[in-house]
Amino acid sequence: MKEQRKELQVAALCNGTAIDHIPSNVVFKVVSLLELEKLSNPITIGNNLESKKMNTKGIIKISDKFFEEEVINKIALIAPNVVLNIIKDYTVVEKKRVILPRKIKGIMKCNNPKCITNNEPMSTKFDVIDRENIELQCHYCSVKIKKDEIILK
Numbered sequence: 001m002k003e004q005r006k007e008l009q010v011a012a013l014c015n016g017t018a019i020d021h022i023p024s025n026v027v028f029k030v031v032s033l034l035e036l037e038k039l040s041n042p043i044t045i046g047n048n049l050e051s052k053k054m055n056t057k058g059i060i061k062i063s064d065k066f067f068e069e070e071v072i073n074k075i076a077l078i079a080p081n082v083v084l085n086i087i088k089d090y091t092v093v094e095k096k097r098v099i100l101p102r103k104i105k106g107i108m109k110c111n112n113p114k115c116i117t118n119n120e121p122m123s124t125k126f127d128v129i130d131r132e133n134i135e136l137q138c139h140y141c142s143v144k145i146k147k148d149e150i151i152l153k
């Protein structure tokens with residue numbers, strides 16, 4: 001018996017970036033992290049979509065937008081197994097997993113209330129000390145922050 005083809009849950013993209021396999025609970029954090037609200041490009045956001053691997057997932061498609069690797073890798077902070085698809089003429093020309101950068105700048109707060117970054121108008125900097133379990137260390141006060149303690153700005 002032939003398997004019945006289902007409709008696409010999210011419209012196809014001609015040119016742009018598709019961010020797939022986003023855990024449903026962090027889809028809107030990814031939107032915020034990438035500052036998608038500032039773009040005028042057409043954007044499709046799908047959430048709580050059926051997924052064989054994840055049960056439910058989210059997907060974000062941005063027309064005619066290709067991100068710098070440094071920007072897209074910030075997603076690894078909150079969604080480490082996201083798949084990035086670069087699409088040209090309705091064809092995936094590149095597929096890659098996001099990788100947590102060695103340094104994270106300006107997108108999260110230091111959890112130490114006495115840290116200079118919480119008391120002076122300056123950007124935060126963190127060194128990634130464990131990519132697999134996601135653990136960071138503040139560049140200024142050396143406090144260590146685990147994945148579940150991360151506070152995005």
